[in-house]
Amino acid sequence: MRNSFTGIARALALGLLVLSTWVHAAGTTAAAAKCPNRDPARPAVCASAYYILDRSDFTVLAARNARVAAPIASITKLMTSLVVLEAGLPMQEKIFIEREDVEGTAGTASRLAPGTRLSRADLLHLALMSSENRAAHALCRTFPGGLKECVRAMNHKAVALGMTTAHFTDPTGLSVGNVSSPEDLARLVWAAARNPTIREYSTDHFYAVRVNDEALEYRNTNPLVHDLDWNVTVQKTGYVSEAGPCLVMQALIDGRDVVIVLLHSSGPLNRIGDATAVRHWMQSTIGAAAR
Numbered sequence: 001m002r003n004s005f006t007g008i009a010r011a012l013a014l015g016l017l018v019l020s021t022w023v024h025a026a027g028t029t030a031a032a033a034k035c036p037n038r039d040p041a042r043p044a045v046c047a048s049a050y051y052i053l054d055r056s057d058f059t060v061l062a063a064r065n066a067r068v069a070a071p072i073a074s075i076t077k078l079m080t081s082l083v084v085l086e087a088g089l090p091m092q093e094k095i096f097i098e099r100e101d102v103e104g105t106a107g108t109a110s111r112l113a114p115g116t117r118l119s120r121a122d123l124l125h126l127a128l129m130s131s132e133n134r135a136a137h138a139l140c141r142t143f144p145g146g147l148k149e150c151v152r153a154m155n156h157k158a159v160a161l162g163m164t165t166a167h168f169t170d171p172t173g174l175s176v177g178n179v180s181s182p183e184d185l186a187r188l189v190w191a192a193a194r195n196p197t198i199r200e201y202s203t204d205h206f207y208a209v210r211v212n213d214e215a216l217e218y219r220n221t222n223p224l225v226h227d228l229d230w231n232v233t234v235q236k237t238g239y240v241s242e243a244g245p246c247l248v249m250q251a252l253i254d255g256r257d258v259v260i261v262l263l264h265s266s267g268p269l270n271r272i273g274d275a276t277a278v279r280h281w282m283q284s285t286i287g288a289a290a291r
Contacts, residue, residue, distance in 0.1 A: 043281035045274040048244070048264040051182035052278055055190070055250070055257040061282070069165040069179040070263050073238030073246050074131045076154075076173030078192045078202075081128055083153040084120070084139050085197055091121040095142050097134055104141075105133040105172055111216055122209050128201040130218040131237060133172045140171035147171070161187045176242045182261040185248050189259050193234045193250045202234050222247065224275060233257075237271065247271035253282050 042062045043052070049065035060066075097116040112118075112126075112134045123139050126132035143150035151168055158166040163184035169177035180188070192198045203225050208217045221237045224230045235249035244264035251258055260278055265271040 041285075043274075043278045045262065045277050046265055047262040047271070047274050048266065049182050049261075050263065050274070050278075051186050051259070051261040052282075053186050053259040055259055061258075062278075063182065065181075065263075066183045067165065067181045069167075069181050069184075071176045071240065071243035072173060072178055072180050072185065072263070073240045073243040074133075074173040075180075075185060075188075075236050075238040075246055075248050076168060076171065076178045077127050077131065077136050078188055078198065078236050078248070079154045079157060079168060080136050080140055080150070080171040081124055081198050081201075082188075082191060082195065083150060083157055084124065084143060085195060086157075087144060087153070089120060089143075091124070092119050094118065095120055095123060095138050097138055098141070100141060101134045101137040104137045104147075104170070105174060108133045108174065110134045112211070116211050118209055118211070124197070125201045125204065125207050126209065126218055128198060128236065129204050129207055129220050131221050132218070133174060136172045137170075157191075158184075158188075161191055163187050173238055173243075174240060176240065182263055185261045185263075186259045189234060189248050189250055189261070192236075199234050202236060203232050222249070223272060224249070224251075230279070245270040247275060249275070251279075253279055256282075258282065 047064070049068060049070060051063045051066045052061040053059070054061055094117050097112045097114055099114050102114060110133060112132065120139065123135040127136040127139060140150035141147050143153070150171060154168040154171070158168065163180060165184050166180035167177065169175045204220065205226055206217060206219050208215045220226070222232070222235050225232050225235065231252040233250045233252065235247070238246035244266050246264065247260070247262045249260055251260065260275055262271050262274050265274045
């Protein structure tokens with residue numbers, strides 16, 4: 001009976017997510033008129049900063065404030081995941097959620113209570129797919145050398161990737177000290193897209209973990225991974241009040257690998273509407289010109 005109920009709940013949740021995406025997409029044109037400084041030669045997005053890169057030939061298709069550093073919220077978790085995976089730590093090792101993880105993510109909700117015991121792989125999955133803050137904090141806390149060494153590794157990795165505007169102070173993105181420019185975030189997306197684990201976990205639709213003999217189900221924070229109009233290969237959402245709604249992803253659009261970075265999408269449809277506007281613009285403008 002429980003399995004039947006779980007299946008029904010999952011189907012309903014998926015239906016709601018897809019319906020929400022369709023509603024966002026349908027309203028994109030109307031929303032575009034409300035975005036300031038609309039330029040017909042650029043996508044009609046409301047994000048205060050964005051960067052759109054065609055990885056097929058490394059052409060920058062459009063950008064706004066591309067080299068200005070700004071808070072990046074939970075996009076941070078892509079970098080956290082990179083350094084944890086590159087450290088070669090055993091992914092099936094069990095990790096306890098501790099009081100330190102709660103205190104380090106104060107002010108945010110979580111179903112992972114102190115004492116919860118999950119594998120490193122499970123924590124990574126939840127951090128990337130559902131932006132679970134305690135999971136990300138625990139991953140960094142159990143990094144060789146502890147939290148400080150993990151954050152230091154994140155900053156070293158940023159330098160290695162050529163992210164000259166990036167700086168990290170915590171593994172979750174709750175700190176406004178975690179900043180980067182859209183252009184540098186594109187470099188982070190490239191690196192993340194080369195890692196098969198990050199690709200898989202960040203685009204998974206649903207995932208369940210067992211805690212005290214109870215299945216806790218999580219869903220992706222990005223409804224576009226469910227949308228049949230999209231082929232998303234890696235993604236991460238983010239939000240804190242200082243950063244606004246943020247989104248980075250790599251997607252296949254008309255056969256082209258495109259990196260999309262959106263920071264502070266404050267328009268009426270925020271990051272989902274902005275991403276949809278980018279895809280529509282590419283298909284109607286760039287795609288039409290290529291034909």
